[in-house]
Amino acid sequence: MTSIITGDIINSRSIDAELWLAVLKQELNNLGSAPKRWEIYRGDSFQVEVPAPDEALLQCIKIKAAIKTIKGLDVRMAIGIGKKSHDANNISEANGSAFIRSGEGFESLKNLRQSLGIFTGKSRFDERINLYLKLALIAMDNWTLGAAEFVKLSLQNPTASQTEIGSMLGISQSSVSERQQRSYLPDILEMETLFRKELKTLENLS
16 A cells, blocks of 8 residues: 655746745655655656555645745645555656556546545545545635745644744744634644544555
């Protein structure tokens, strides 16, 4: 069992590529080394493996927050969960059901008009979890630069207090509290925890 994230940068042509490439590569490097674990291709598309499927959604939230710290940009991602039947030195040459689900799921996101989706091959699970995601994306897709910066730092420093986050951002504790409210991060993390719990209930995932 593994998980594959297929994604692309929304509005990438409107921003100097060097700005967002550095941010994206930093997030992907946290997950392993290229090209075994991740690759960027066709300019603004990428694929990355997260070997622990229950970690995949959190990693997507981290990537989304990082990209949205750049004005005008967002990211579209599909998580495919399943098997890796063939390993390779380059992730683009590996395959299995996780890769197929990620690729097919990514193509379906454009029709669904949704920027993040999870695809396991279990239709009832996928329908339910993607409804949760659709609701969470009402907040995530509308993160301001300030909210995205808060989310990024909060996820990088999960034990930090609001005062400590404020020091990192150069703002007051009350301003941090306002950004937290606008980001809906506690509610999004509740949804992420629910995903982990429900994923454990799936059986015979191939």
